[in-house]
Amino acid sequence: MKRVLLFLSASVFSLTFTSCVHKKEVKVPQDKVEEIKAIGQKATRELMMELKSNLVKAINGEGIVGAISFCADKAEEITKEVNDKLINVKVSRVSEKYRNPGDKPDEIDKKVLKYFEKKLKEGKIPPYYITAVKENGKVSYIFYKPLRVNQFCLNCHGSVNEMKPEIVKIIREKYPEDRAINYKPGELRGAVKVVIPEGTKGS
Numbered sequence: 296m297k298r299v300l301l302f303l304s305a306s307v308f309s310l311t312f313t314s315c316v317h318k319k320e321v322k323v324p325q326d327k328v329e330e331i332k333a334i335g336q337k338a339t340r341e342l343m344m345e346l347k348s349n350l351v352k353a354i355n356g357e358g359i360v361g362a363i364s365f366c367a368d369k370a371e372e373i374t375k376e377v378n379d380k381l382i383n384v385k386v387s388r389v390s391e392k393y394r395n396p397g398d399k400p401d402e403i404d405k406k407v408l409k410y411f412e413k414k415l416k417e418g419k420i421p422p423y424y425i426t427a428v429k430e431n432g433k434v435s436y437i438f439y440k441p442l443r444v445n446q447f448c449l450n451c452h453g454s455v456n457e458m459k460p461e462i463v464k465i466i467r468e469k470y471p472e473d474r475a476i477n478y479k480p481g482e483l484r485g486a487v488k489v490v491i492p493e494g495t496k497g498s
């Protein structure tokens with residue numbers, strides 16, 4: 296009974312909260328899908344290429360330990376620079392087990408991440424997911440691309456016993472509330488998220 300009540304009050308809370316900020320999920324018009332996908336994929340590519348090339352440069356210059364400091368200091372800045380170049384759209388990363396608190400998922404992100412998890416378990420993870428939200432009368436489309444863990448990621452997202460102690464130390468200093476460890480290859484690490492206001496042109 297207590298559980299039911301808890302669930303009910305949680306639902307009421309989330310309903311009140313949703314109506315309070317006037318943000319709700321709406322249907323994506325079928326004829327928009329291709330355009331949203333193209334814009335989403337382009338912004339995703341730009342962010343990932345920028346992050347990757349900077350990470351590779353840092354590793355080549357200072358090794359993996361130097362690279363973690365670099366990531367910690369620069370990932371946000373690089374994401375901001377990519378966004379400054381994009382017109383109208385906003386690209387970011389979200390994760391249930393986030394390292395940077397700025398990457399904490401909202402309710403819709405959480406739902407999409409859960410959907411990716413479920414599909415991954417079924418061996419059918421889709422290459423992307425598109426939804427739409429209406430906030431204060433304005434519609435935005437949201438494009439998500441799932442990000443999975445490979446062996447390389449474990450240098451900084453693996454188990455504490457297997458990561459270099461210097462890396463663990465830097466992570467603990469920089470991110471005292473870090474959740475982004477103990478991953479295994481193949482797992483879902485998070486998603487790239489691209490918010491595209493209705494009416495955005497181009498691909």
Ligand code: HEC
Pocket residue numbers: 359362363366367370371388389390392393394395396398442443444445447448449450451452475484485486
């Ligand atoms: C050199 C260390 C390092 C490696 C290797 C690394 N990461 Fe990270 N990762 C970080 C750091 C540090 C952050 C936090 C960046 C920030 O403050 O914005 C992060 C953040 C992220 C985020 C954003 C969500 C969050 O937790 O804040 C994702 C997604 C992510 N990493 C995925 C990956 C994937 C996938 C790989 C492998 C392809 C990988 N990372 C490899 C250090 C690393």
